[in-house]
């Protein structure tokens with residue numbers, strides 16, 4: 212179409228200080244949120260300079276100033292935390308990891324990729340997703356007597372605010388907009404769409420955003436339902452949650468979706484109860500990985516917070532060892548092994564207890580923790596481990612997912 216779109220301008224910029232590979236990766240990923248005029252920022256291998264890839268040539272000076280401020284904040288991140296591995300499982304299948312799983316699933320008609328971070332699926336993919344979900348729920352029921360529940364996919368802004376989400380991940384929020392309750396505005400919108408090709412969005416002034424959002428973290432909707440509870444020991448809850456994280460241009464296959472499913476476990480109660488459930492959930496995750504015969508490591512991690520809060524919060528998370536990630540290997544587009552986080556085990560201290568008035572019998576804020584398993588990432592990892600030939604899959608899984 213427009214030739215200029217293809218002629219991207221690249222400007223080199225000095226890094227405010229040298230960064231390592233990990234921070235360089237975060238910079239590239241978060242750079243899609245710097246400016247609509249910036250396509251991406253790529254840090255050079257030596258970590259001393261970066262290339263800003265611009266979408267167009269307007270206001271270059273102002274855009275570069277914004278890029279410099281972003282890099283300034285990101286370069287302050289401390290990385291190279293000592294990563295502790297808590298548990299490791301190794302698969303029995305001796306076959307190679309399967310390449311191009313996303314593409315293979317689409318070609319077989321088992322996945323439809325809408326191209327905007329959403330997927331539809333059926334056949335073996337659906338059956339596998341259901342089995343992962345079911346198996347995890349079964350382990351949580353067996354070990355913690357956690358009953359299955361259900362929570363909505365939308366969440367109000369006040370709850371998200373209380374959960375600290377706007378402060379930690381403001382770039383990932385999705386607001387729900389509605390037509391204003393106005394006869395003329397609604398009619399104008401209807402007429403615009405009555406005989407057109409492609410949807411016409413309503414005028415900006417005709418849409419109101421009142422604070423309803425799409426839920427970005429599975430456990431959030433649980434806390435308001437626990438308000439006023441007083442725990443002597445504690446309680447576990449589990450459910451399948453639908454979550455939404457706006458990833459801008461970072462979306463990619465089943466590994467980085469905008470909309471995905473999470474099997475969640477929340478535990479709430481006394482300090483002893485919560486740390487006991489957390490410790491006992493480590494071997495459960497390994498048991499789940501072994502059931503699907505996958506390589507899996509549980510290790511300390513930090514969250515990908517938004518740039519300006521990143522440095523402080525990451526340091527806190529790493530120091531307290533409050534987040535453990537479930538790392539499972541897959542292959543990247545070049546066929547190289549990379550690990551993806553297929554879930555995490557988290558301790559929240561008394562943060563949610565305090566914010567949502569959940570307490571112990573001494574009226575002290577209760578402790579909470581959670582385990583989240585990203586179902587679609589487990590699906591991607593399982594197909595990477597065993598490929599498309601049913602023979603390589605563990606018998607119990609094979610019998611359930613292939614006809």
Ligand SMILES: [Zn+2]
Pocket residue numbers: 428429430431475557581582583
């Ligand atoms: Zn959670």
